[in-house]
Amino acid sequence: MTEETWASEVEAPLAVKKEADRSPADSMEAGATARSSYTPSTSGLKAGYADDNRQFNYFIKFLENYGDQVDHLPLDIAERIILKAVDRDGRSLANCQITVSASGRVLCRGKTHADGSFNFYPSEYEDTTKNTIEEFTASFTYNQHTQEIFIDRRGKRELEVNFPFARSEQKSIPLDILFILDTTGSMGEEISRLKATIEIIKLNLTSLSSKPDVRFGMVLYKDIDDEYRTHVIPLTGSLPGFQKDLDLVWASGGGDTPEDLQAALYAAMTHQDWNRNGIRLSFIITDAPPHLDYEQEYTYIEAAKAARREGIKIYSVGAGGLDLMGEYILRQISQYTGAKYIFLTYGEEGESEGGKPGSVSHHTGANYQTDKLEAIIIRFAREELAHLTDQPVDQEEDYFQAQKIDDEEREDTLKKLFEMALSQLVDYSSFNLPPGIRAAVLPITAMNKEPAPTAEYFTEQLILSLDSSESLREIFRQVERKDLQSILAELELQLSGLAEESQAARVGAILGAEVLIIGKLYLKDGLYELFLKLLRVENGEILSVTKAILDRKLGL
Structure with missing residues (x-):
């Protein structure tokens, strides 16, 4: 390819409606993941990331809190139901065709990702009379076999379809990275x-035992009055050929802050020959929000919906200086397509790089960490491949750890721990928790005989922590646990039965709670291990789970 060919452009169609002009909000007000510019470090660009599908309830609140401050296009994901296709052995089925309908009308189509999942958002749709739709039908088609399920909008947030055959294995899984x-x-x-x-x-991916067939491609973009608006480099399996094209790429032009990302997304969705039966990943890398004032018909929302139809995950990378508008839009795109939002750092220290150790620490595992950008790209690609090769990627466990320190009372440490753990249960909830939802804390179940008194003590401290936190009180309205023993007797249950979700839900219904916080306590290797769950009473569904490891000195 010669430099002269770079003037070619892919034009996106013009829009019918123009967005009102508003100045972008200052990202520093958000305090979220937007970053200002730093001098690049010698160790290379580092990256942290947020999984907004995992922290779904947190992401809903993020959209609500900042939606009025920035220009963006509406995409209603307030309700999410995860549809999943698996084979007879419970292994994921990728590229299963999903069709969701209501009253004979097709609402959406798409393909499952490598983990067999497809996100359906009931809140996007109304019936012909502008009323909400309460019942849906989903058809799953894989290798010419079709199954249908009924979806109750008020039902469980995750539904699984099992096909009665084993997944066919691919010798070399196609992997496209754009x-x-x-x-x-x-x-x-x-x-x-x-x-x-x-x-x-490329070397890290092709050295895997699964031997994926890796192709790289690019869509380069600038703005309307620059050297080129968009330029497409087709997906190719030739690394030398791709490197030759990449070597011709230089940073130039720009001037105004927004760039024409929407034209680039149009090119990515319509001018690339994506594989049909493998894994398809894309990475937006930018430090600027998109223009929303070019009257483009093909918007970033259209691109996100097209990507979901084709089973393409669009990760987004927010570089230094990206403002809140840019972050907001990139996170919309990535969450909707089942991907993650990545933010670059330039040499600033993370929480693990110094500082006085405290009584409670959060080992964040896969949801938020700092690593070099290329390592995170490799990791995400490997995670997708692992779903199809039965070779899981090692992941650090996400948990809280609490230790007894001399200058802090035991109750203060537990209060700090439980407030953090409860906040994570809220953030990771797969169901959008409205403010003031009725909640009850059931007695923590001791899974060994020895920690039984400590389980009762932790339950009391958990209730106190919930009562003392203003932010948690805004979300949870505690219902009284009056006559709990008589309720258990009526249901012919023991306290130990509360560890079972179905039995706990029966108790919660009598208490008048909408959600329950239940827990199991183990004594293991001289430490307490506490598992807390947020349970939806209506259908007994687990909405989120968190884990804490506690110093034995924090118990009785």
């Missing part, structure tokens, strides 16, 4: 890093 790359003047560091590490990314 970079949607902002090439304006401020993106030099990010472009240089990709050039320096693309071979490392």
Whole structure:
């Protein structure tokens, strides 16, 4: 490819409706994951990430809190039901065709990802009389076999379909990785890093025992009055050929903050020959929000919906200086397509790099960590491949750890721990928790005889923590646990039975609670292990889970 060919553009259609002009909000007000510019470090760009599908309830609140502050397009994901296709052995079925209908009308179509999942959002749809739809039908088609299920909008948030045959194994799984790359003047560091590490990314993936058939491609973009608006480099299995094209990429142009991301997304969805039976990943890399004032018919919302139809995950990478508008829109795109939002850092220290150790620490595992950008790209690709090869990727466990320290009372440490654990239960809930939802804390069940008194003590401290936290009181309205023993007697249950979700839900219904907080306590290797669950009473569904490891000195 010669430099002269770079003037080619892929034009996106023009829009019918123009968004009102508003100045973008200052990202520092959000205090979330948007970052300001830093001098690049010698160790290379590092990246942290947020999994907004995992922390679904937190993401809903993020959208609500900042939606009025930034320009964006509406995408109602307030309700989510995860549809999952598996084979007879419970292994995921990728690229299963999903069709969701209501009253004979098709609402959406799409393909399952490598983990067999497809996200359906009932809140996106109304019936012909503008009323909410309460009942849906979903058909799953895989290898010419079709199954149908009924979806109750008020029912469980995850539904699974089992096909009565074993998944066919692929000798070499097709893996497409497309970079949607902002090439304006401020993106030099990010472009240089990709050039320096693309071979490392390819070698790490092709050295896996699954031997994936890896292809790389790019959609480069700038803005209307720049050297080019968009430029497509087709997906290719030739690393030298891709590197030759990548070597021609330089940061230049720009000027105004927004760039034409929507034209680039149009090119990515319509001008690339994606594989049909493998894994399809895309990475937007930018430090600017998209133009929403170009009257484009094909918006980033259309691109996200097209990606879901084709089973393409669009990860987004927010580089230094990205404002809140950019973060908001990138997170919309990534969450909707089942991917993650990544943010780059430039040498600043993370929480693990110094500081006085405290009584409670959060070992965040896979949801938020810092690593080099190329390592995170490799990790995400490996995670997708692992779903189809029965070779799981090692992941750090997510848990809280509490230790007794001399200058802090035991109750203060437990209060700190339980407030953090309860907040995570809220953030990770698969169901959108409305403010003031009726909640009850049931007695923690001791799974060994020895910690029984401590289980009762932890239950009391958990209730106190819930009462003393203003933010938690806004979410949970505690119902009284009056006559709990008589309720258990009526249901012919023992306290130990409360560890079982179905039995706990029966108790919760009598108490008048909408959600329950239940727990199990183990004594293991001289430490307490506490598992807390948030349970929806209406259908006995577990909405979120968290784990804490506690110093034995914090118990009785």
